Amino acid sequence: MSTTLKPASPPEAPTLPTPEKPGGRNPMAAHPALWLFPVPALVLYVTFFVIPTIQGVIYSVTDWDGFSPTAQFVGLDNFVTIFTSDDLFRNALSNNIKFMLVVVVFQTIFSLVLAVFLSKNSKSSVALRSVFFFPTILSSVSVAFIWKFVYDPNFGLINSVLEAVGLGRFQSAFLGNDNQAIYWVALTQVWFHVGQMMIIFIAGLQQIPQELYESAETDGASRWQQFRHITLPMVAPATAIVMAYTTVQSFKAFDLILGLGGNPPKSSLDILSTRIYSGFANSQFGYAAAESLVFMALIAAITWIQRRAVKASNPDA
């Protein structure tokens, strides 16, 4: 009788439940109760986003006044009117574009400059960052009231200072000058939010490896060249965020405009969001809903163009 020795097999390891492999059974199918978890979020989303959006689309093709139990279907009439025979909408769009351009350009430049100077975590930089960030924590209404008094042509800060230093000839009616009014509000918006954008840029700047600057310095690059060829390309993602955010913010500067220009604002201060609000206040819910959809499409288009432009100028962004 011969005995064949077999190598000892290792003791069997206790089996543990293993995670589902890709291609295995779906955990949602295995545990149907999991379906209940997203329900609260879904209910909130449907209630506060899906329903109002659908309602907006439905109202936009009606003449609903906001009160009547019935509304008449008017097809695309509201949209046709917006694009062909509504000077007030066109005026608001024009004001909004002027406002946006000033805000996007100046807010981006100022916040980047501030960020470059204050990106180091020294005590003075941190203190100055707080100073520049401070306006951001104020409410829009407070900011509007502060600047209403700054811009007041008779009792305001700017004209009083100009008068005091003998530059009275440069005094302005500010918000009372229809050609300038929207630009003065845009400057207020820049002052209001530049600190917030500065923080985004600082976060971007602090991600740039110091070695890049060190090697550039070794190669003899000047400060400007370092900024031009290292800083600017490396903060492009932050720039894209700042510009997109600022653009959307510019189109929605509703509270600041109403605070500075009153309700309803005069036509030189009317922007799209205040125009839409006027439509609702004017019991033209259907028309205002159509304006809202155009407004939404416009913001989406501008943001998309901006992102494409930033990507085209810096493919790594």
Added chain:
Amino acid sequence: MSDQHSTISRRRILHGLGAVGLGGALSACVGPTITSRGSGTAAGGAAAQVLPAVKASPATGKVSFAHWRAEDKAVFDTLIATFVKANPQATVVQDISPSNDYQSTALQKIKGGTIGTAFVAFRGAQFVNMNKAGLYAGLGAQPFVDGYYAELIKAGQATSRAQMGLPYQLVFNMPIFNEDAFESAGVSSAPTDWDGFLSLCDRLKSKGLTPIAWPGGEPANSGQLINSMVMNNMPTDTAFADIEAGTRKVTDDWFLATLKQYQQLAPYFEANSTGTSSEPLQQLFASGKAGMLATGSFHIGAVRKLGAKFPVGLIAPITVSADKAKYEGIYNATFILGVNTAGSGQDAALKWLQFLSDPVNAGVYANGTSQHVTVKNVDYTNADLKHNAPWLAKKTLLAPRFQFNNLDIRAAVEAACVAVVGGTSPDQAAEKAQAVVDQKRK
């Protein structure tokens, strides 16, 4: 692997479609019924419900009183306490929304009956639309309506002349003036024609005062002056309504004449008046540096709070010769009280309105808020109200600016006046305004 992805993707699509379907179903439930094009008017509203005469029994149940005047809350609290004392089974709760939100948010809740068993509306577009939607229950059968000045509550009537709401507050939307400043300028009585008014402004200016403090940078208040500027220039009392209806134009002679008169007033306004808001001007007036504040009686309380000690009167520019003047001033009857047709508790709401219509209670409201009321036999104890009470009997016109039901049209017409003061020619300003009127009338 790809199969797995496609399964999830399909599910997600189904979930999305489910959400959209649910949303659509729900949104269809909460919105208006949509009728097809050409199937009749969509704005007809519900037929008006007329409430039976109020009973003598005490009120029971809860009344939600929806309004926008947060500044009146304390006075209403006092009145509510008196009401509840007399009606122990009833409660009244104030649902106050800021005036900006009143139209856009609160009215939807009132319409749904969740708030506002008793509620109010502004005179003009808001009242017209709410009445059109059938929110106001008819008050024609109520005996307490006789306690109001009939002329002053017409703004609460439907086009059929049925009394739907009761305009409660009476304000004079015309300039207020510093009587001491006028006296020191040698002016003892209000001018009765346009030349006299310009001469008055000259005299005030020669005394180093700003003759007229006018908030041209704030449309809501700058527009008040247009009431008295057009009251005697208008060919008919409904000329602004006619502009909106398309039967008159902003470019008509009478309105161009008004714009030219604005041009004449420009040197008498504070410098850069088109950029000035009302708050600093209230301060200017309260400090005695301005002869007139071209807003309305509703600012008398504010200037008192700012320290004005001088007697304050009311004055309207008479823009024509004395023999052609039809009106001496302007009034507006607003804060239109009503009982909601939606929801329950109408009997208690009606009793609350009856309570407010009592001259004693109306007096508490008037004296506590420094506003006149449209109720008869009110004893005004507030010095300013008492001082200006003679205006209740003068020949005044219901503020014409509120004849505009389309706020864009009103803004365009009023903006023409501001533009003229800012240097635009009357013709250009009128044409620009007319262009907006033409577009918005469609």
